[in-house]
Amino acid sequence: MGIKMKVRKSSSKTVSKTVACLAADMLQQSKSYTVSKHTTFLQHCDYKKIKCACEETTVISYTLTKMKPVQINTMKMRIVNLFTSSNIRFYSNGQKNIYNVLVVGGGIVGFATARALLLRNKHLRVGLVEKENRPSVHQSGHNSGVIHAGIYYKPGSMRAKMCVEGLYKTYEYCAKNNIPYKKCGKLIVATEESQIKSLNDLYERGLENGTPDIKLINGNDIKTIEPYCNGVRAIHSPHTGIVDWAVVTKQYAIDFASLGGQIIYNFKVKSFDECKHNKALKIISEKNNVVLADYVITCGGLQSDKLSLMTGCKADPYILPIRGEYLLLGKEKAHLIKGNIYPVPDSSLPFLGVHFTPRMDGSVFLGPNAVLALKQEGYSWSDVSISNTIRLLKLDGVQKLMAKHMKFGINETIKSVFPAKQLKEIQNYIPDIKKNDIKNGPTGVRAQPLWADGTMAEDLVLDIASNDPSDLVKHRIMHCRSAPSPSATSSLPIGEVIVDKMFEKYPNLNHIPN
Numbered sequence: 001m002g003i004k005m006k007v008r009k010s011s012s013k014t015v016s017k018t019v020a021c022l023a024a025d026m027l028q029q030s031k032s033y034t035v036s037k038h039t040t041f042l043q044h045c046d047y048k049k050i051k052c053a054c055e056e057t058t059v060i061s062y063t064l065t066k067m068k069p070v071q072i073n074t075m076k077m078r079i080v081n082l083f084t085s086s087n088i089r090f091y092s093n094g095q096k097n098i099y100n101v102l103v104v105g106g107g108i109v110g111f112a113t114a115r116a117l118l119l120r121n122k123h124l125r126v127g128l129v130e131k132e133n134r135p136s137v138h139q140s141g142h143n144s145g146v147i148h149a150g151i152y153y154k155p156g157s158m159r160a161k162m163c164v165e166g167l168y169k170t171y172e173y174c175a176k177n178n179i180p181y182k183k184c185g186k187l188i189v190a191t192e193e194s195q196i197k198s199l200n201d202l203y204e205r206g207l208e209n210g211t212p213d214i215k216l217i218n219g220n221d222i223k224t225i226e227p228y229c230n231g232v233r234a235i236h237s238p239h240t241g242i243v244d245w246a247v248v249t250k251q252y253a254i255d256f257a258s259l260g261g262q263i264i265y266n267f268k269v270k271s272f273d274e275c276k277h278n279k280a281l282k283i284i285s286e287k288n289n290v291v292l293a294d295y296v297i298t299c300g301g302l303q304s305d306k307l308s309l310m311t312g313c314k315a316d317p318y319i320l321p322i323r324g325e326y327l328l329l330g331k332e333k334a335h336l337i338k339g340n341i342y343p344v345p346d347s348s349l350p351f352l353g354v355h356f357t358p359r360m361d362g363s364v365f366l367g368p369n370a371v372l373a374l375k376q377e378g379y380s381w382s383d384v385s386i387s388n389t390i391r392l393l394k395l396d397g398v399q400k401l402m403a404k405h406m407k408f409g410i411n412e413t414i415k416s417v418f419p420a421k422q423l424k425e426i427q428n429y430i431p432d433i434k435k436n437d438i439k440n441g442p443t444g445v446r447a448q449p450l451w452a453d454g455t456m457a458e459d460l461v462l463d464i465a466s467n468d469p470s471d472l473v474k475h476r477i478m479h480c481r482s483a484p485s486p487s488a489t490s491s492l493p494i495g496e497v498i499v500d501k502m503f504e505k506y507p508n509l510n511h512i513p514n
């Protein structure tokens with residue numbers, strides 16, 4: 001980049017301010033240049049940032065005060081070139097809807113990422129758009145509320161590492177921000193001798209993953225921890241806990257805003273385009289509102305495949321919406337459950353089985369089951385999108401998955417239609433729970449990423465459509481296509497990993513002045 005700009009200390013404050021104004025003026029894409037406009041800029045622009053930029057890129061070799069208007073105009077053009085070719089913009093404090101990075105999606109992953117971007121470089125201008133009118137309306141606000149300890153996941157995988165790291169970071173974060181949580185522990189219970197081998201394997205896996213302080217215990221020990229629970233052997237994980245993940249997400253949003261991030265709700269991204277005029281990305285909402293950004297990261301949860309298709313990414317991993325329906329234990333029986341109680345899972349399925357989960361509000365969830373939702377955000381059988389369901393059912397990968405797990409799928413659907421069918425399973429663990437003690441509870445829909453060959457995506461999947469920097473839309477938009485569950489627990493590490501990848505892929509983000 002040829003032009004250099006030197007702001008001479010000796011050439012008085014006015015000169016450097018003029019340079020600052022020019023730069024700010026350029027960046028605002030202002031067509032006209034007037035002294036009064038400068039004065040306004042001086043009042044509003046983040047003068048320190050601009051000055052820093054000017055000094056860093058050092059250029060002008062003559063004193064601006066001595067320049068004629070025509071020379072100033074030439075200088076203006078040169079500064080425009082300088083800034084547009086470096087892909088970096090500087091902004092005045094009052095400027096809205098133009099960002100260095102825009103995050104799409106106001107769930108726990110989106111807010112963790114947005115927050116991590118500003119913690120990495122506080123000078124970035126970061127925005128977050130969310131289609132709903134508040135954070136965590138979908139997965140992040142409809143889940144079991146468990147802080148997982150990383151027992152289940154494939155040793156060495158990012159999923160396993162991020163979960164254990166997320167466990168520690170969540171407790172630290174909650175303590176620091178006065179977010180209520182309970183470290184109530186968890187038992188994974190074998191109710192029959194035939195399950196003991198799988199339980200032992202799981203225990204070894206937990207040790208490999210670094211799950212803290214897990215122990216294998218026998219039937220008598222189970223009773224000391226969960227007096228009403230039957231079982232022959234169990235894994236005890238004392239550091240598993242519970243929290244309201246919607247409260248955690250809200251706190252991430254507060255952090256983000258207090259670091260200077262801007263949040264725009266009711267903004268459903270419809271498409272991405274290129275703003276040729278200033279080499280920026282144009283993000284267009286369903287109501288045709290527009291924001292501009294240099295880079296975008298989407299964290300769209302259940303919609304992440306649709307967002308990826310908007311920028312020309314390949315079709316998979318598809319997102320299968322899997323609804324989990326909880327039963328609610330009556331208050332008078334809530335004392336039967338002290339901590340989390342889980343079955344020994346079927347390792348071929350991505351679900352942990354019907355579990356007993358105490359909640360922060362004192363209630364107890366039982367379940368959830370797992371049925372195919374008939375809409376991406378389909379919280380009941382009456383939430384149906386015929387076109388979306390047909391689209392999913394036509395996919396090869398979905399057909400393979402359904403063929404493989406046909407029996408499981410039918411069973412879960414029967415349990416969904418007749419919730420009392422779950423009672424037998426529940427009584428296997430806690431015989432004191434009777435039919436009248438349970439009623440239908442809330443539901444949540446999980447984004448299950450699925451590869452075209454029918455296998456489930458197990459780890460974090462980030463995707464960019466093209467490596468060609470001249471294609472802004474394909475190159476400068478990164479998609480988080482799979483944030484592997486339990487991504488509420490892992491949200492802080494996931495946010496950091498996404499930011500690592502963004503700074504690695506787009507090194508310009510490092511160059512915003514510190």
Ligand SMILES: Cc1cc2nc3c(=O)[nH]c(=O)nc-3n(C[C@H](O)[C@H](O)[C@H](O)COP(=O)(O)OP(=O)(O)OC[C@H]3O[C@@H](n4cnc5c(N)ncnc54)[C@H](O)[C@@H]3O)c2cc1C
Nearest residue numbers: 105107108109131139140143144146269301444486488489
């Ligand atoms: C039933 C269930 C139980 C679970 N239990 C646990 C648990 O106990 N512990 C745990 O750690 N994890 C659990 N999970 C997993 C965890 O909740 C999710 O992995 C996590 O919340 C995912 O967060 P997210 O930000 O990726 O997705 P989401 O929370 O779904 O957020 C995505 C956001 O993107 C927005 N969006 C989508 N498209 C657009 C668009 N076009 N424009 C603008 N915005 C858009 C959506 O409105 C949404 O708010 C559970 C999940 C489910 C469903």
